[in-house]
Amino acid sequence: MSTAGKVIKCKAAVVWEPKKPFSVVEIEVAPPKAHEVRIKILASGICRSDDHVLSGAIKANFPIILGHEAAGVVESVGEGVTSVKPGDKVIPLFLPQCGECSSCRHPRGNTCKKSERGEPTGLMDDGTSRFTYEGKPIHNLAGTSTFSEYTVVHEDSVAKIDASAPAEKVCLIGCGFSTGYGAAINSAKVRPGSTCAVFGLGGVGLSVIMGCKAAGASRIIGVDINKDKFPKAKELGATECINPLDYKKPINEVLFDLTDGGGVEYSFEVIGRTDTMVAALASCHMNYGKCIAVGVPPSASEMSFSPALIFTGRTLKGSLFGGWKSKASVPRLVSDFMQKKFTLDPLITHTLPLEKINEGFDLLQAGKSIRTILIF
Structure with missing residues (x-):
């Protein structure tokens, strides 16, 4: 049965306040609005930047769903979306690329005007959230929030990649490796x-x-x-x-x-x-x-x-993000990986299910992991 246009109930790791552990709970994810894409997450890496938000070192609005280094499959799209379609394998982009602002037009620019600069809101462009828990909104991280079975991103924040690319590896191209x-x-x-x-x-x-x-x-x-x-x-x-x-x-x-x-x-x-x-x-x-x-x-x-x-x-x-123009460069980097121009395997030390996310952060904080990949 198609889920397009419907609210999806799924598991997500929510942080209610800084310096507190994750709670894996059932949330509701609203359908994508115009120019938005809803993604079924397949794998997500645990990045040190997520830990900085968790510790309070980087400002964010709580409660929040963290995660920004992932790969998944498009479940549905909102009105006006043309760059991806349901079934496409994609990587969400914490650094968008609108293609129209001065940074996007400049040959060396990659900090799109749509990226969160200054005080983060943790909300979509219309000032609302696509995540709720028991009727109350939950904030996103950099418009991605990949520690959830489903997430919603703006079309400028998603890149279509090779359908055969292994999500549990190329998710690292969404942040750590590329950076x-x-x-x-x-x-x-x-x-x-x-x-x-x-x-x-x-x-x-x-x-x-x-x-x-x-x-x-x-x-x-x-x-x-x-x-x-x-x-x-x-x-x-x-x-x-x-x-x-x-x-x-x-x-x-x-x-x-x-x-x-x-x-x-x-x-x-x-x-x-x-x-x-x-x-x-x-x-x-x-x-x-x-x-x-x-x-x-x-x-x-x-x-x-x-x-x-x-x-x-x-x-x-x-x-x-390593100076890459995100939407344009990520698909090329995935292609380079598939052509064995570089390897990602040595960077991955642990794989865990979403339910063990706190264990993954313990490994990171203890210096016992390079990258832990959460498998959905």
């Missing part, structure tokens, strides 16, 4: 033969390493205080790994020592801490070094550093 890989390929434009340093060896940091290797970097130094992450980093392309806790001097001085006093050409901060952003910047060559800020910082954080760090030519650059 890291693109930071090296697009945002930094890593030069062949160069030296790179990657601060933070989680799923995104490892994807940065993969991007640096693909770009031809000759030396890739992984930096993390968890030595258990070093073997995987070396497997994916790091030439060496260092733990800041093993040294008495600041890590930027250590990296200068390791590079004969020159500093690295490219550094990547993939943690979201302002102190490590400054350290990553200070680790760069003082003239042509480029530091890419990839990690999402807490909402209330501020950063300060001496102008001398950039006066002689260093560059500090932010990178959101």
Whole structure:
């Protein structure tokens, strides 16, 4: 029996307030309105950004359904939707691409005007929610909310992908892999033969390493205080790994020592801490070094550093979703994966059902997982 045009009852992991565990409950998902798409989620990765919302470090409106790194199948579409149809395999996009705003039209822009900037509302364009629990609305995360068996997104926030692509793997292209890989390929434009340093060896940091290797970097130094992450980093392309806790001097001085006093050409901060952003910047060559800020910082954080760090030519650059234009690039990245131009398997350490989502976040917080994939 078709569910198009009808309210769907399904399971979702709801967070009622910050710093509280998820509750897997039955919610109601309304049909898509004009230019909206309702998706049956097949798999969703647990990302550190979700954890930042859970902890209260990133502002959001509660109650909320988190999740933004997923793959699924279109269940139904609202009036006016032309880019996807029921039955299409898709990836929801936390960073939309309307194709009309100044960022979308610019060859290097990818921060669409429809993306949530400033104070997030957690609501659709018309100011309402498609999720309810016992008659009360539940907020969404970045217009995606993939920790639910069904979700509703705007047409600008969904990309049609290869129907044969495995959802439990390509869901990572919805955030973690693309964010890291693109930071090296697009945002930094890593030069062949160069030296790179990657601060933070989680799923995104490892994807940065993969991007640096693909770009031809000759030396890739992984930096993390968890030595258990070093073997995987070396497997994916790091030439060496260092733990800041093993040294008495600041890590930027250590990296200068390791590079004969020159500093690295490219550094990547993939943690979201302002102190490590400054350290990553200070680790760069003082003239042509480029530091890419990839990690999402807490909402209330501020950063300060001496102008001398950039006066002689260093560059500090932010990178959101790896600089990819989402709707245009995600299908191509999935095709590249299907053609074995890169692998995603090493990034996936655990798979769990939605009911065990709290266990997945425990693994993340304990540093025991790279990516846990929730299977629906």
